[in-house]
Amino acid sequence: MPMFKPIQENEAKGKVKEVFDEIKSSRKITEVPNFWKYLANSPETLERTWSSLKQVMKEGALDPVTKELIYVAVSITNSCEYCTRSHTAAAKKKGATEDMIKEMIDVVGIANQNNKLVEAYQVEVDEIYK
Amino acid sequence: MPMFKPIQENEAKGKVKEVFDEIKSSRKITEVPNFWKYLANSPETLERTWSSLKQVMKEGALDPVTKELIYVAVSITNSCEYCTRSHTAAAKKKGATEDMIKEMIDVVGIANQNNKLVEAYQVEVDEIYK
Amino acid sequence: MPMFKPIQENEAKGKVKEVFDEIKSSRKITEVPNFWKYLANSPETLERTWSSLKQVMKEGALDPVTKELIYVAVSITNSCEYCTRSHTAAAKKKGATEDMIKEMIDVVGIANQNNKLVEAYQVEVDEIYK
Amino acid sequence: MPMFKPIQENEAKGKVKEVFDEIKSSRKITEVPNFWKYLANSPETLERTWSSLKQVMKEGALDPVTKELIYVAVSITNSCEYCTRSHTAAAKKKGATEDMIKEMIDVVGIANQNNKLVEAYQVEVDEIYK
Amino acid sequence: MPMFKPIQENEAKGKVKEVFDEIKSSRKITEVPNFWKYLANSPETLERTWSSLKQVMKEGALDPVTKELIYVAVSITNSCEYCTRSHTAAAKKKGATEDMIKEMIDVVGIANQNNKLVEAYQVEVDEIYK
Amino acid sequence: MPMFKPIQENEAKGKVKEVFDEIKSSRKITEVPNFWKYLANSPETLERTWSSLKQVMKEGALDPVTKELIYVAVSITNSCEYCTRSHTAAAKKKGATEDMIKEMIDVVGIANQNNKLVEAYQVEVDEIYK
DSSP: OOOOOOOOGGGOOHHHHHHHHHHHHHHTOSSOOHHHHHHTTSHHHHHHHHHHHHHHHSSSSSOHHHHHHHHHHHHHHTTOHHHHHHHHHHHHHTTOOHHHHHHHHHHHHHHHHHHHHHHHHTOOOOGGGO | OOOOOOOOGGGOOHHHHHHHHHHHHHHTOSSOOHHHHHHTTSHHHHHHHHHHHHHHHSSSSSOHHHHHHHHHHHHHHTTOHHHHHHHHHHHHHTTOOHHHHHHHHHHHHHHHHHHHHHHHHTOOOOGGGO | OOOOOOOOGGGOOHHHHHHHHHHHHHHTOSSOOHHHHHHTTSHHHHHHHHHHHHHHHSSSSSOHHHHHHHHHHHHHHTTOHHHHHHHHHHHHHTTOOHHHHHHHHHHHHHHHHHHHHHHHHTOOOOGGGO | OOOOOOOOGGGOOHHHHHHHHHHHHHHTOSSOOHHHHHHTTSHHHHHHHHHHHHHHHSSSSSOHHHHHHHHHHHHHHTTOHHHHHHHHHHHHHTTOOHHHHHHHHHHHHHHHHHHHHHHHHTOOOOGGGO | OOOOOOOOGGGOOHHHHHHHHHHHHHHTOSSOOHHHHHHTTSHHHHHHHHHHHHHHHSSSSSOHHHHHHHHHHHHHHTTOHHHHHHHHHHHHHTTOOHHHHHHHHHHHHHHHHHHHHHHHHTOOOOGGGO | OOOOOOOOGGGOOHHHHHHHHHHHHHHTOSSOOHHHHHHTTSHHHHHHHHHHHHHHHSSSSSOHHHHHHHHHHHHHHTTOHHHHHHHHHHHHHTTOOHHHHHHHHHHHHHHHHHHHHHHHHTOOOOGGGO
C-alpha cells in the first residue's frame, strides 16, 4: 500500500505537462525536480503551488538570493531536508556564496535559541514594540 | 508563585550592569529591552547570549538588514510574538522598508506550506541535491 | 551503544503478548507494526498507549476515516514520516480514497501557510471569535 | 514603531475592496474578519490567499465540515490561537457539533503524543508502509 | 460563538466530580486548575488524561522534580505558556530551586539551537550512534 | 551541488584543530563526532557553539545526567534524529539507565499531548500561576 508516486515527465499530460514545461524553461533546467513530480498527482495543487511560488519568489523589494535564504531558514527551522537541500541549491545558483549561507545558518541557530529563551522567561512585550 | 521577574536597570550590578550598558550604547537606545532584563536573572546566560548575538548579527557576507529579516522569518515560523515584534522593529531601524517586510512574510508563508507538502507526499531528494 | 530495539513477537510475554494479540485480532493483521514492537520496551507505556488509541480512534461523532485523516494531518505538520505513512495506510484500509487524501493534504498545506501569516501580521482575534 | 495595522473596510479600494466584498457575500457575513484586513496590507497576498483558500476548502471528495476540522487540527498543532478560534467557529457554522470537535481534539492530542514516541524510539518504517 | 467554557467545581457530577476530588486530594490543593476544568467538557478525556499523567509523573527511576523539569522543557519548546507556567509552579512545589530551573532553561536554549544547526548542515549520524 | 562536507581531523588547522583536540580530551573519545566536523566549516561557529555547550552542560544545580535527559527531551520534541541519538548515547555514558530514558520518553509523550490539549481548549492561565 504505497503512498504517492512521482508523475514522470513522459506521463505528464494537459495542465501537468504545461506546468512541467514552464518550470524547466523558466529555471533553465532539463529535468523537473521531484517536488513538482509528486505534486502532479493533484494537477490543481501543482498549478496553484507553482503559480504562487513564482509570484512570491520573483525579484521585488528583496532580491531573489535573499528570498531563497529566507526560504532555507524557514525550511531548516521546520526540519525539512528536501526543502533545505533544494533551496540551498537554488540560492547558490542565484548567486549566494558559501559565506552567505553559513551566516544565514548562524542567524537561524541563534534565533531558534532566543525564541525559546523568550518563552522560558515569559518575556513581556516592551511598550515600544506594541 | 510567580515566574521570573525582569531585573530593572537600577537593580543591575557587576556583569549585568556592564552588559546592560553595552546593549544601550551599541544599539543607541536609552532603555534596555525586556528580553535582556529577564535574561539578567542568570548573568552568565545574559553575557553568553549577548556576546553570541552580537557576533552573529554583525555585518558580514550578509548585511544587517538581511540578517534581521531572516531572524524574523524564523521567529514567525516558531510563533514567537516577542521576537517577531522586536526584530521587525530592529529590521526597520536598520533600514528595512515595509515592502521588504511584506515580501519576507510572503516567503515565510509559502515556505511553511511547501515544507508540509513535501512531508505529505514524502518527496525523495533528487540526485542533484545530494 | 544502540538505542532501543523492537521486541519481536516471539519474545513477547505477559502483558506485552496480550496487547500484541489484541492489536492483531482487532485490526485483522498478521504482524504487529514496528511502533508497538518498540513501545514494548516499556510494557506499561505499550498498554496505556494502545488502550488510549483504541478509545480515541473508535467510531463516534466522527467516523474512523475522518479520524485517520485528522491523525495524518497532524503527523504531516509534525514531520513524522512513520506516522504519516502508517496512518495513511490505515486511512486507505478504512475506506479513504486517493482524492480524499489529496484534499486533506491541500488543507494541511494552506493551514500551515495561513497559521504563519497570522503570526506574521500579529492578527488580533475578532470579537465574534472570543 | 507599530507592526501592520488592519485595513478597515471603508479604506478598501480596487482589488482589496473586491476581495472584501467577495468574502462577505460568499460567506454571508456582514464584517470582514481581521485576518483578511491585515493581509490587505499586501493586496497581491490578499488576493492569492483568498483565491487559494476558496479553491482548497470547497466541497470535494471531503465535505466542508471535515475540511474545517482538519484545518483546526493543524492550527492547534501549530499553536495558532486566531486560526483555532476562527476555524472552530467556521466548522460550527458549517454544521460541526460539539461532539465532533471534542473527538477531533482527542485525535490531535494522541497524534501529537504518538508522533513523539515514534521519534523517541526511532521507529523504523515497516516494509508494508513503504 | 464561544469555544469551550471551563466546567466549574459546583457543576461537576459523576465521573468528573470523582476526578476533580482526586486531583485536589492527591495534589493537596483546594481548587482544581483550569486545565482539568476545560478537559471536563469531555469526561472520558478528563479521566484518561488524568490517569495517564498520574502514572507517568509518579516517582520511578527518575524523581518527580526531574520529571517536572523535563515536562517544562518540552512545554517551552512547544511555546505552551499555560504548561510552562503551571509545571514550573509544580516543579517548585516539589522542590526545584530557581537555579535548577535556570539551568534547565539554558539546556533548552542550546538544544533548540543545536537541533537546527544539525538540520542546517545535514549532519550524518555517526556509526557509533546507530 | 552538494551541501557542506565534514572537515576531517587531518584537515583541521588552527582554531578548528584546537577545538577538536579539546572535544576529544574533555570527553575522553578518540574520534570527533560529525556534528563538530560539520560546524568546522565555520570556525567561529564551531568555537562559539562548543564553548557555550561546555558552559551549559557542566555540573551545576543540575547533574550532567539530568541535563542530557532534558537535552534529549527537547531533541525528540524537535524531531532531530542526530541529536536524539547522540545525546541519548551521552546520557548513557554519564550514567543514565534504560529505565531513566524510558521514563523521560513517557514524560515527553504526555507533555506533547497535553500541550496541544491546552491549545485546543484555549485554557486560560489560573491566577495562581501568573
